[in-house]
Amino acid sequence: MRRFVLAALLATPGMALAQSAPPISVETMKAVTRTLSSDAFEGRAPGSAGEEKTLAYLEQQFAKAGLKPGNKGSWLQDVPLVEITAQNVTPLTITGGKTPLALAYGKDMVVGTYRVTPHIDVKDSDIVFAGYGIVAPEKGWNDYAGLDVKGKTVIVLINDPDWQTPGLTGPFNGRAMTYYGRWTYKYEEAARQGAAAVIIVHQTEPAAYGWNVVQSSNTGAAHVADAANGHMDDTAAHGWMQLDKARALFASAGKDFDSLAAAAKVKGFKPVPLGLKASVRFDNQIKKQISHNVVGILPGREAPDEYVLLSAHWDHLGRCTPVNGDDICNGAVDNADGTAALVALAEANAKAGPARRSMVFVALTAEESGLLGSAYYGENPVYPLAKTVGGANMDALAMYGPAKDVIVIGPGKSQLDGYLTAALKRQGRTATPEPTPEKGFYYRSDHFSLAKHGVPMVYFETGQNLVKGGLAAGQAAAKDYEENRYHAPSDEYDPNWDWSGVQQDVGLYYMIARDLADGRDWPNWTPGDEFRAIRDKSRASLGAAK
Template structure:
């Protein structure tokens, strides 16, 4: 434990324990909430769909029934201007003399608001991990001009590839390893198209997840220039496709992959041309974040946010058959958990009532890239300097209880001390993320708030207690409500989260970032 974190723990332990009525899990209402939100009637809760309307109506009715106030001025809903982009799935990718089939061998989409996005005879360049990280003295784009060109990049980062603890963060993924970063950096470099090479271990999920997540309708925020500053084509290719492309270029993919993980790697032109056309149907529309507010009794201008994203993947029609992605665990369970916590804290009275205000929120379009969270973070109902912390549930343990709670990240913020204390009070221990290489810290809505300086904690149990979940249910049609769920894990996790919220809601503490980061710098701009 580093010194700053130790001081944070000691300071926390010196705080007077906040007492309140214990959390009581209402299993019947939890089941009802999940069963309803994950029903076929809600059509997979896709943004800008009938499922969104049903979901928002359900949540607003729940907030009103509890007596929560609107979270956004006089409204429970926050408008999120979005574009709905549906690319024709008949596309083919051509690289050199090779042709590849959409969905099976590659996926491609765009966030540019254009009916046609074409890559015509674009030079193909291998840029290793596609990372430009001055603090790690690493720049895969050094001395190469990729403007208007197609780049192929590796997923994750060199630390994972080498397992060298002194390179990046070793086995633990940094944000530089996330697919979102790969596209963002390529756009900054002026690339026309990006194709990330999929491999299951460094990506942390199989090709089926990539295919299901990228071959249906996608959503994006809209800037004042139709998102033309973003990369034109956001793609993935199968590992076998990369091998074929490199062989056609007279190169060995496996050898170059090893070279790319070493400092000093230089980007390599493959002397091949890429061609691809995306024909898009575009619908400009408004989706919504939704939230209910419980005003604090004496520190009402200081807000805590308790959150779970409401959206999932919606439905698709393939070969004349409709498939609905109900997302029962991911994330109807999280939304139902937030409702349980809201009912609990709204029911506290007198000295037990929280001193700070509490916002119980559900955002849109998390599955498409934290879109609703990004919009909220950039347009919060109060200034970010008034947001104490952001707690986020993204998939609950619907099985039996366990004697630990997972922690994502280490030495990141003082909220870890709150997690430590709550776990101990609940007779549990804190277990470090068993898969830090998966980069889960960067894959849910709390990360969008972190980029605005607001510290957060994520609670996620996907695949930890049910190894079959990631392989056969995550982002697939099998993520359905099951009346045989034990829910012991849900009960114990909500009790623990309740303890953390109670401590934060009844203190004057402002949890701080521990490690030097852009998050810490952003928080300092708010004087915190």
């Protein structure tokens, strides 16, 4: 992680600067958020009746805002998915140790699969502790070194080995999470190693959310991209277990969890066979389906074949673990309000008239299932990524009221920081680096899928230094949402919300997008960034300068 340096945020020379944003319609944002997060949309799960209602509504709203259908005369881009719902899940049983264990589904552990198969049966699989489950040759790090785990069950820790390190220096960027720390990576690497199953030990601080989030996100229908091999090269089972159950499991093996977890932080750690066996069985209800991204465009007046991309995901969890009898995860903040902002931005830009470049607005599916809609767009772009100048992604706009700052996710990574700085200056606000870089937000939303293909994308969150109440009030509000509403049925529309801060933030997105769309520059990643080479290659393919 690069340090947050003022020099990295200076405006790019020669970029077109828009005037301050026109008023972004709060009434539009309220109406769209209220509608999309209503119980009638059933939590907007891909492939559900809620998706059908969402698509029809967004097509209507995009057209009303002034957009044109963005995919060869259609509003929709097909995204082939497979819905997999685990059923009849047995307890995860642990045998061979001092004390047999049976971990209950939902309460003690969650488990699922990416394999498109009607039945999963992991039987008497040897258990291995593989530290953080990381193989990073460029860092000389291999948690699987010296042990074949084919057919075995690996237990791994969440986040990176140095997540408790103060500051942003260390083998894995210190406090800042890298992609190696994400649960998605842990699953991917275990599959590459040939493991039969992988179980992540849940700890609230390094995971960045409580067990309630793990449970609600992993006990309903899951979605994977449709694949010719049915994902049979993935692990048969993957999931999470509660920390206290991990401690009990290690104790049954005659091992101390805390001691081994500490050892796993040190380079040269070797995987530890625990002398235990794991078994779990479940059936899968499988349904192949086509979900959809919704694509609209405002054609450019001078360079219509150059594109600026604005995105937000329309999906949420659908029906989830009930809380007080409520089983609809409405996703009002996550991400009905971001989708509403996308509509309001389309409306504002249409009223302003065509920009020099085309502006593309994409409401993405299956973000909650692992960024599947944006990944599909990245691999099958409606508009060439080499001709996509850059863009911005909006996810979970916070209802805290106006703030003096914004929190920049991934500061110093690209020249888009300069566009954000210029827009902030026009509002009299400042940029603040992530206060919790260990949470890995850069890898948790749809901008990441575009970044992996070289497209610079800016992503920021509502600031916590509030006009009313300062930093203490902002931190308290963020904590309250994370602990009480995030990925829960209580993330519902509130007519008493203060939209002034959201309007302010969406105004920043307007200015950044309009500056890009009216300009001639091609912002790039900073030298040495992980995505710079990909961008340079794609631009060079067009004979363009790097």
